[in-house]
Amino acid sequence: MIPNLFERELRDVSLAPGAVLLSGFARSFEEPLVAALHRVVELAPFRHMLTPGGRRMSVAMTNCGAVGWVTDRTGYRYDARDPGSGRLWPPMPDVFGDLATQSAERAGFGGFAPDACLINRYEPGARLSLHRDKDEEDFEAPIVSVSLGLPAVFLFGGTARADTPRRVPLTHGDVVVWGGPSRLRYHGVLPIEAGDHPLMGGCRINLTFRKAA
Numbered sequence: 001m002i003p004n005l006f007e008r009e010l011r012d013v014s015l016a017p018g019a020v021l022l023s024g025f026a027r028s029f030e031e032p033l034v035a036a037l038h039r040v041v042e043l044a045p046f047r048h049m050l051t052p053g054g055r056r057m058s059v060a061m062t063n064c065g066a067v068g069w070v071t072d073r074t075g076y077r078y079d080a081r082d083p084g085s086g087r088l089w090p091p092m093p094d095v096f097g098d099l100a101t102q103s104a105e106r107a108g109f110g111g112f113a114p115d116a117c118l119i120n121r122y123e124p125g126a127r128l129s130l131h132r133d134k135d136e137e138d139f140e141a142p143i144v145s146v147s148l149g150l151p152a153v154f155l156f157g158g159t160a161r162a163d164t165p166r167r168v169p170l171t172h173g174d175v176v177v178w179g180g181p182s183r184l185r186y187h188g189v190l191p192i193e194a195g196d197h198p199l200m201g202g203c204r205i206n207l208t209f210r211k212a213a
């Protein structure tokens, strides 16, 4: 057999109970996914939000769906409106919802219907410090994350902040589903290294699908 050095294989890797890496699973959605992403970002541009402590996040963010995650001096919350424009967040494109539902199903979480998609943009040097996602009302639903563009090293911690995180490399087209006993684990992203991705240019984009309300 002649090995194909260009096609990366699709494989599912269990990271922990409830956490599965679906390596390359988003690649068959790539073209409509990236087109829909560009349409969302035209309606709701990326912006650097402020933490409640007043620091500008290095990751730029936007949202689509019925509600979006926002942070400002008053705290973190989900809001139906984009605070930048006062308008509702753009609706979740069908291709986003389909990818999220199919990914969750493949990881063993049937019937996942996200109402929020937080879109994170990392430029070189941008990072996300260790945190837990606990602003959602429903911890029974998993979170589905889709990585596009430049590679990243994801930090997958434990249930205590002090637990030493494991490093998980994530590349373009990777999907991770975090549910069940992994849903409230600490996690973060190391500073992104500069690079040039053929489709996404000099940045990494991460979509996180949540059932927030």
Ligand code: MD3
Pocket: 118, 120, 128, 133, 143, 145, 176, 178, 182, 183, 184, 185, 186, 187, 188, 189, 206, 208
């Ligand atoms: C593990 N985003 O937006 S997604 C976030 O790559 C966030 O942009 C990262 O953490 C990113 O809140 C990582 C992966 C992720 C999301 C939720 C999790 C991992 C998780 C919840 C529990 C455990």
Ligand code: FE
Pocket: 131, 132, 133, 187
């Ligand atoms: Fe998170």
